[in-house]
Amino acid sequence: MTINRKKTVKVSAPGKIILSGEHAVVYGYPTLLAAVNRRLTLRLNKRKNDIKVVSNYPPYLAKYGLRKVGQKLRLNSNQGWRVKIDSTIPMTGGMGSSAALSVAITAALYWSTRNNWDIEKINRLAYEIEKKQHGNPSGGDNTVSAYGGFLWYRKESEDLKNFSSLTPKNKIKIVIIDTGNPVENTGDMVEKVKQMRQFNKKEVEGIFKEMEEITRSFLRFLTGERSYNLSNLLNKNQELLERIGIVSPESSRLIKKIKSLRGAAKVSGAGRWKKGSGIILAYHKDPNRLMDFVKRNKLKCFQVKLGEEGVRVEKS
Numbered sequence: 555m556t557i558n559r560k561k562t563v564k565v566s567a568p569g570k571i572i573l574s575g576e577h578a579v580v581y582g583y584p585t586l587l588a589a590v591n592r593r594l595t596l597r598l599n600k601r602k603n604d605i606k607v608v609s610n611y612p613p614y615l616a617k618y619g620l621r622k623v624g625q626k627l628r629l630n631s632n633q634g635w636r637v638k639i640d641s642t643i644p645m646t647g648g649m650g651s652s653a654a655l656s657v658a659i660t661a662a663l664y665w666s667t668r669n670n671w672d673i674e675k676i677n678r679l680a681y682e683i684e685k686k687q688h689g690n691p692s693g694g695d696n697t698v699s700a701y702g703g704f705l706w707y708r709k710e711s712e713d714l715k716n717f718s719s720l721t722p723k724n725k726i727k728i729v730i731i732d733t734g735n736p737v738e739n740t741g742d743m744v745e746k747v748k749q750m751r752q753f754n755k756k757e758v759e760g761i762f763k764e765m766e767e768i769t770r771s772f773l774r775f776l777t778g779e780r781s782y783n784l785s786n787l788l789n790k791n792q793e794l795l796e797r798i799g800i801v802s803p804e805s806s807r808l809i810k811k812i813k814s815l816r817g818a819a820k821v822s823g824a825g826r827w828k829k830g831s832g833i834i835l836a837y838h839k840d841p842n843r844l845m846d847f848v849k850r851n852k853l854k855c856f857q858v859k860l861g862e863e864g865v866r867v868e869k870s
């Protein structure tokens with residue numbers, strides 16, 4: 555197919571956090587995710603015959619994505635592209651920066667070469683790029699970046715992924731603590747959990763089942779069906795993540811300090827083991843106490859709005 559539509563296309567896709575269910579979701583358990591108001595913006599232009607990527611991101615994923623999605627959309631294989639990527643999503647892990655990139659590439663290519671905006675197809679193609687990046691993703695990260703909002707998500711099989719958008723009755727005000735540059739990536743952490751599960755399936759499945767209970771409680775809390783203590787949900791979730799070995803000792807110490815102030819915190823996403831742990835979601839009934847702690851310890855932190863819009867076309 556020749557490219558006959560828009561000359562410059564600009565799209566943006568949001569990052570995400572996981573409220574509950576990370577890692578377990580890779581094995582068919584449910585997860586709760588929310589899109590956040592940190593976005594990746596991608597500008598796509600036609601170019602003679604090679605791909606040029608202007609970005610802080612390592613260029614290989616964008617190049618792979620353009621080629622892979624180009625093939626799937628049956629575009630001329632000689633078509634070249636210039637891609638410019640700007641993002642406010644931290645790349646330290648846990649906020650879905652690679653999923654936002656996969657979704658944005660797919661959406662931009664789709665929009666520039668098709669006459670419609672098919673979010674289901676865009677999401678399905680973005681999942682193909684995620685597979686390159688993480689090996690065995692659940693597809694939750696790209697789905698929340700594509701659709702936005704709050705999602706209940708479950709991967710039943712490679713071809714069947716069930717999800718529903720939620721309209722929460724309870725607001726969650728969390729702070730994100732960025733634990734700095736990681737050594738491992740999401741794929742490494744998914745592989746680590748896979749090995750642990752192979753070695754001790756009964757124990758790890760037991761942890762995943764407990765995780766499902768927390769995720770279900772979180773759902774009832776969000777929808778207002780039952781009242782729960784948010785701190786307890788976050789802290790229990792964190793204990794389970796520690797048991798599957800995805801929280802570095804450094805982050806574990808930090809989270810314990812937050813708990814000792816009667817606050818709550820959990821790793822969100824794949825976690826990290828060697829250094830830092832990607833991002834940490836922190837919560838306190840009295841936000842000033844949390845902010846004092848953050849300032850005293852010179853931590854990198856920011857607030858996010860949850861439930862933001864999914865991928866969209868921007869004015870170019």
Ligand code: MEV
Pocket residue numbers: 572575576577578579580648650688690691692693694695740744822823824
């Ligand atoms: C990564 O953000 C979340 C994981 O559950 C992996 C996945 O769902 O693909 C660790």
